[in-house]
Amino acid sequence: MKLIKNNLSEKLIINKYFKKLNLKKKGTFNFENDGAYLELKNKNYKLTVTTDSISEDIDFFNHDDPKSIAQKITTVNLSDIYAMGALPHSYLLNLHLPKHINENWLNSFSNQLKKIQRKYGFYLLGGDLSQSNKLIVSSTFFGSIKKKLEVFQNKLNLHDDILITGSIGESKIGLEILKKKFSSNIILNQYFIQKYLYPTPCKLGPLIASHVNSMKDISDGLIGDLTDMLNGKYGALINVNKIPLSVKTKKILNVQNNFRIENLLNSGDDYGLIIISSKKNRNKIISIANENDIKVSYIGKIISEKGIHFDSYIDMKNIKKFDHFC
Amino acid sequence: MKLIKNNLSEKLIINKYFKKLNLKKKGTFNFENDGAYLELKNKNYKLTVTTDSISEDIDFFNHDDPKSIAQKITTVNLSDIYAMGALPHSYLLNLHLPKHINENWLNSFSNQLKKIQRKYGFYLLGGDLSQSNKLIVSSTFFGSIKKKLEVFQNKLNLHDDILITGSIGESKIGLEILKKKFSSNIILNQYFIQKYLYPTPCKLGPLIASHVNSMKDISDGLIGDLTDMLNGKYGALINVNKIPLSVKTKKILNVQNNFRIENLLNSGDDYGLIIISSKKNRNKIISIANENDIKVSYIGKIISEKGIHFDSYIDMKNIKKFDHFC
Numbered sequence: 128m129k130l131i132k133n134n135l136s137e138k139l140i141i142n143k144y145f146k147k148l149n150l151k152k153k154g155t156f157n158f159e160n161d162g163a164y165l166e167l168k169n170k171n172y173k174l175t176v177t178t179d180s181i182s183e184d185i186d187f188f189n190h191d192d193p194k195s196i197a198q199k200i201t202t203v204n205l206s207d208i209y210a211m212g213a214l215p216h217s218y219l220l221n222l223h224l225p226k227h228i229n230e231n232w233l234n235s236f237s238n239q240l241k242k243i244q245r246k247y248g249f250y251l252l253g254g255d256l257s258q259s260n261k262l263i264v265s266s267t268f269f270g271s272i273k274k275k276l277e278v279f280q281n282k283l284n285l286h287d288d289i290l291i292t293g294s295i296g297e298s299k300i301g302l303e304i305l306k307k308k309f310s311s312n313i314i315l316n317q318y319f320i321q322k323y324l325y326p327t328p329c330k331l332g333p334l335i336a337s338h339v340n341s342m343k344d345i346s347d348g349l350i351g352d353l354t355d356m357l358n359g360k361y362g363a364l365i366n367v368n369k370i371p372l373s374v375k376t377k378k379i380l381n382v383q384n385n386f387r388i389e390n391l392l393n394s395g396d397d398y399g400l401i402i403i404s405s406k407k408n409r410n411k412i413i414s415i416a417n418e419n420d421i422k423v424s425y426i427g428k429i430i431s432e433k434g435i436h437f438d439s440y441i442d443m444k445n446i447k448k449f450d451h452f453c
Numbered sequence: 454m455k456l457i458k459n460n461l462s463e464k465l466i467i468n469k470y471f472k473k474l475n476l477k478k479k480g481t482f483n484f485e486n487d488g489a490y491l492e493l494k495n496k497n498y499k500l501t502v503t504t505d506s507i508s509e510d511i512d513f514f515n516h517d518d519p520k521s522i523a524q525k526i527t528t529v530n531l532s533d534i535y536a537m538g539a540l541p542h543s544y545l546l547n548l549h550l551p552k553h554i555n556e557n558w559l560n561s562f563s564n565q566l567k568k569i570q571r572k573y574g575f576y577l578l579g580g581d582l583s584q585s586n587k588l589i590v591s592s593t594f595f596g597s598i599k600k601k602l603e604v605f606q607n608k609l610n611l612h613d614d615i616l617i618t619g620s621i622g623e624s625k626i627g628l629e630i631l632k633k634k635f636s637s638n639i640i641l642n643q644y645f646i647q648k649y650l651y652p653t654p655c656k657l658g659p660l661i662a663s664h665v666n667s668m669k670d671i672s673d674g675l676i677g678d679l680t681d682m683l684n685g686k687y688g689a690l691i692n693v694n695k696i697p698l699s700v701k702t703k704k705i706l707n708v709q710n711n712f713r714i715e716n717l718l719n720s721g722d723d724y725g726l727i728i729i730s731s732k733k734n735r736n737k738i739i740s741i742a743n744e745n746d747i748k749v750s751y752i753g754k755i756i757s758e759k760g761i762h763f764d765s766y767i768d769m770k771n772i773k774k775f776d777h778f779c
Contacts, residue, residue: 159684160606161533161669162503162596174500177488178545178581178593185584207487219504221547221591255504258511260587265547267504267593270488280486343487358485 212336538662
């Protein structure tokens with residue numbers, strides 16, 4: 128048996144660090160099979176599936192804490208599951224590991240996954256390990272949603288509301304601080320860096336799925352994701368003052384002359400939801416969000432004139448399209 | 454929008470090369486959503502799932518034809534689906550692409566996938582693209598199997614038959630020829646190289662699933678995979694003369710002094726099936742295989758003495774454990 132550094136074989140890694148994540152569910156065969164069974168107990172539900180990858184030097188730095196990497200790969204996928212109106216069910220992991228990955232790393236990574244699994248309620252169904260010169264983590268997530276429900280990303284009507292959850296841009300500010308583009312006081316620096324390293328998904332999706340026309344998570348930035356949702360059919364008119372920014376973000380914008388709201392309109396990795404829904408459902412959606420302590424803001428509406436428009440001046444030159452494939 | 458070389462953006466790649474693979478199935482949202490729905494039409498079936506990755510410099514050479522890479526990523530996964538006794542349903546692709554990948558490559562890769570999809574009957578459900586310095590292809594395959602049927606990899610009884618499909622070692626010989634370890638005449642060289650570059654899965658699994666105790670595809674070599682199946686509970690007695698070798702393989706063994714049957718017993722990437730079944734089902738299994746023009750050979754039986762044993766001399770020093778994680 129060939130071994131990588133520290134005597135880590137495929138079997139040792141699976142048995143010692145990943146078996147604990149299958150929660151002894153029958154369909155996983157306790158990871159002793161090459162495959163698994165995937166069954167929903169409730170016949171009125173169907174499966175949703177999404178897959179996403181994160182890579183060293185693109186989505187995280189090679190010295191990042193394995194806990195942060197575990198947080199990112201689950202959030203990027205959970206966020207899609209919730210945006211489809213579904214509840215998380217299970218997931219697969221494809222790990223491409225460089226030689227420097229040791230048992231401490233695996234221990235920390237898998238323990239964080241266990242914590243996240245417990246928090247959101249899902250389990251590891253299976254996966255695949257291979258060696259690589261850079262760390263790449265791919266994951267496929269499964270969710271469950273009522274059979275009759277279908278949540279689109281680009282089904283919308285003229286005059287529909289545009290709402291978003293959370294505040295935008297905090298992750299982006301954290302990244303800029305890490306890149307030493309600017310700095311604030313130690314407490315704010317730490318706050319934004321945590322937002323970048325430990326993003327969380329928004330759980331509102333399944334709670335409002337039957338009241339919306341479309342939903343999408345903000346992974347590529349507000350403008351980029353909203354443009355995708357419009358799909359070249361309609362336009363959006365955004366009320367700039369209604370775009371939700373946290374008090375801490377406003378503090379940063381007040382003191383950083385070269386950093387303005389334009390820089391946050393297409394910052395990826397926010398993982399809030401963009402919700403497009405009929406005006407008549409606005410109060411219902413807001414009240415469900417409030418009941419669940421989730422901040423939701425009405426930011427504009429669907430108009431016939433194509434493209435993204437703002438009700439006050441925005442320097443569009445400063446808005447760069449965010450493309451993960453870069 | 455950031456672009457990689459040759460102006461390839463994520464959207465262009467998806468629209469031009471991968472949309473044709475979704476066969477316009479409703480649950481795929483024509484790849485305009487971040488996720489998909491996964492439903493089996495027949496209520497008496499459940500889903501099986503498996504995931505596998507192949508990487509440049511480990512599972513293929515960086516100059517290999519994209520058709521061969523498409524063939525390998527599908528065979529490695531289809532082979533697991535069939536070994537579970539299931540029929541292929543759909544799949545997800547995670548592509549990690551280096552900058553040198555151009556439109557010719559994508560065209561050739563996706564056309565080969567289309568051909569394979571048509572041959573085995575499945576479609577692309579979704580996926581994910583990212584940039585990487587080495588080419589890595591991960592894929593998750595879904596299959597369907599009757600709800601009441603469960604095919605294990607390590608459920609077996611004393612005196613059970615051990616059968617395998619196809620002939621072992623042809624892919625390994627192709628790899629040795631490519632690595633210039635030895636050479637034969639031009640026709641044989643070409644034959645074995647094709648076996649290495651274009652492996653195919655064995656479709657027998659679902660046809661015999663209700664007559665077997667366990668099945669597994671030979672991806673890590675006969676000895677390695679059989680050892681996994683025994684799971685430390687029993688042993689296997691192998692009749693060396695019954696191990697199926699093709700006429701062409703025998704020709705190679707006759708002339709290559711340094712290359713013997715031992716070198717083929719743990720050669721990966723054969724993708725035949727190891728079948729463990731009760732003696733009373735042997736004729737039934739052989740007759741189903743014959744009806745479907747699939748070669749199947751009885752090679753030995755399960756014994757109480759742990760480990761792998763041979764009925765004639767085999768130099769075990771020459772058998773190396775095959776571990777993908779190397």
